[in-house]
Amino acid sequence: MHWLIGLDWGTSRLRAMLFDGDGAVHETRSRAWGIRHLPEGGFDAALSSICEGWPSAPVLAAGMVGSRQGWREVGYVDTPAGIDALAAGIVDVRSADGRRVGIIPGVRDALSVDVMRGEETQVIGALALRPELAGHVCLLLPGTHSKWIDVRDGRIVRLATMMTGELYAILREHSILGAGLPGATASALDTDAFDAGVRAARDSAAAGALTKLFSARALMLDGRLAPGAVPDYLSGLLIGEELRAGLASGWLRGDAPPLLVGDESLCARYSRAATAFNLAKLDTVLEASAHGLWRIARAAALVGETPLVYGEH
Amino acid sequence: MHWLIGLDWGTSRLRAMLFDGDGAVHETRSRAWGIRHLPEGGFDAALSSICEGWPSAPVLAAGMVGSRQGWREVGYVDTPAGIDALAAGIVDVRSADGRRVGIIPGVRDALSVDVMRGEETQVIGALALRPELAGHVCLLLPGTHSKWIDVRDGRIVRLATMMTGELYAILREHSILGAGLPGATASALDTDAFDAGVRAARDSAAAGALTKLFSARALMLDGRLAPGAVPDYLSGLLIGEELRAGLASGWLRGDAPPLLVGDESLCARYSRAATAFNLAKLDTVLEASAHGLWRIARAAALVGETPLVYGEH
Known part of the structure; x- marks a missing residue:
């Protein structure tokens, strides 16, 4: 052999x-x-x-x-x-x-x-x-x-x-957005929070989701986002921004959706986010x-x- | 008294x-x-x-x-x-x-x-x-x-x-963009690097400057940006993105330029970046x-x- x-x-x-x-x-x-x-x-x-x-x-x-x-x-x-x-x-x-x-x-x-x-x-x-x-x-x-x-x-x-994953990690660990949150758990995706983040990125239009970044904290301070939901809101916002920017730049196209390649749970998040952009369900390769x-x-x-x-x- | x-x-x-x-x-x-x-x-x-x-x-x-x-x-x-x-x-x-x-x-x-x-x-x-x-x-x-x-x-x-300053700090300290750079010194602004960052943000158009973030490293690896120039390139990119997003969202207007309020050296960076967007010279209040x-x-x-x-x- x-x-x-x-x-x-x-x-x-x-x-x-x-x-x-x-x-x-x-x-x-x-x-x-x-x-x-x-x-x-x-x-x-x-x-x-x-x-x-x-x-x-x-x-x-x-x-x-x-x-x-x-x-x-x-x-x-x-x-x-x-x-x-x-x-x-x-x-x-x-x-x-x-x-x-x-x-x-x-x-x-x-x-x-x-x-x-x-x-x-x-x-x-x-x-x-x-x-x-x-x-x-x-x-x-x-x-x-x-x-x-x-x-x-x-x-x-x-x-x-796109530095999406690294941005998520350093914002979560080192920025004010991650301050005072409950410790990370292996709990299931908070789909409501994630979807809200995706929509905030999508609706930021040409201004881009950096204009919405602080909302992850402001919504929490205002009682509209539970502290435990902030990470998934942020995840949705950043993944949504990646898709928004990809579509705005012409890299990603609605009529020829990208093939997702990577880790199963992460690809599932992208596939979920893509639905908010009216992209067809994304095919995934593991x-x-x-x-x-x-x-x-x-x-x-x-x-x-x-x-x-x-x-x- | x-x-x-x-x-x-x-x-x-x-x-x-x-x-x-x-x-x-x-x-x-x-x-x-x-x-x-x-x-x-x-x-x-x-x-x-x-x-x-x-x-x-x-x-x-x-x-x-x-x-x-x-x-x-x-x-x-x-x-x-x-x-x-x-x-x-x-x-x-x-x-x-x-x-x-x-x-x-x-x-x-x-x-x-x-x-x-x-x-x-x-x-x-x-x-x-x-x-x-x-x-x-x-x-x-x-x-x-x-x-x-x-x-x-x-x-x-x-x-x-806009979390511009915090983003700069955590990218510089905790991301790959700051890895292997010479230690921070109190040297003068590298205007070439700063202006190049501002232009990269401006030219990102509706896609936004997150699509250009990794260029701070790729340009350095490629020998087009000296390691010591990366921080000011990144500063220009993020400040440029703030102005780009402000103009794209309608918050900032070319015909009624914003009044800058704050620290003198930081306001000077914003004022310099504004010229790349054809904004009139910004008035500053200290x-x-x-x-x-x-x-x-x-x-x-x-x-x-x-x-x-x-x-x-």
Whole structure:
């Protein structure tokens, strides 16, 4: 059996996947060892520990691990960027325990001066799962840094970043909007508060939702928003602003709704918010990273050209 | 001599002014004793210490000291709000050393569900300094929470909050945009970087400047923006967004430019940014808090009806 170890190594988390020779994920492990939060021993120790007990195999990594603050800085592939350019741009690093670790390059949109690392691998995975869309589609990858990505003929041609997730986190943790709220719980989404936030963003029209940001506090002080509902109101406001701005800029189009790629619960929020903008129900792709890592590994001949068990329709 | 002690007591700073019987500021003291950063002994100790050696006098305070987290919660006066309603809404608290401290209420715009505390006093001061504008003017008070305030016939009729200053601070301190930058220095404004940020916001048009936020990092990674220039680029982007949104929403108008009220260096940034929007050079009022405290004290009969040395034209 020819195994492959795939790493989705971002700023805050390291996720490792063991693929069998058919591209099926045999096991997934996740640790809070993002590149800013490494264990003692750094990258080597993190890799060695998360792969403990797994068979010897080539390792392919995507994400911020290839940034200036990562294990080794790997350049960007310029748009238009397809799977072949990404595979050709892989840079190897040798770990202390003798593994060869390939790091996938990021993608740069030189025109808009925007960059990404890790999302290119999700795009490749999503296109493998939705090959009928590869001709022309806009992908929306929600997250700490949401990405809007235009694909034509299977290649990334344009990208833009919205700091929606990071804005939410720092407003919640460090601004007056988060002061005096009850501690975060794992409770269900407060749909009323979320929807109210989405509508406030939508109705801000060309002025934009920053003109409504303080309402998250003013409504609470006025008794119209319970303190516990403020976070979901804020979430709706910021996700709504992302959709409003996407539509206003022409990136997102009502007649060709974006394909959502990412975490299930976060995609569900975007899909819910989209209804307030009269967008058709958004199609969602999950587990795109794993599919992308496998595809790029195959394109780079890190694994054999065996048929895929899934990912093909 | 009938003295007055005026306090401008916000979230991060306490400023105390000793007025003589003619309304002239005899001495000003400033300490980092905002209501979130009180010394041991709390409000009583802060007041007693900052007034040390000053003559016995009535005390009048404006700002967050009257908020739920302040010395005593004082309600809001609803719009339309003029000096008489503010004076009538003053609530007294008695300090441990026996002083009577009057706290000026905030103002609430019930229609937009927005509130302010402290800025109402600056508005009263600014109108005293520019009485010819009191008929109809929009004031722009830049700061942690910028306020847009419409005045008609000397009364506050409408208000809106932009979290521009707080957004700048938390993005600089807690987001990826501030990571790896050289430490803050007291160097002069980088006008090239600032102007580039303003233009990026202006040119974002109806999409809004959140679509350009990540450019503060992408331009640096691309070598087009020096790391030391990122803060002023970000400052220009956020101040530019405030002006863009103000114009898009109709709050700010090119044919009736807003009156800037506040800190000199911050107002200078707004005035500079305004030129990119083809706004006429903005008139600026400084030291509005002191003038407002004196005016409201007089309206509340805390001091006699003696003529003002300044503040009248």
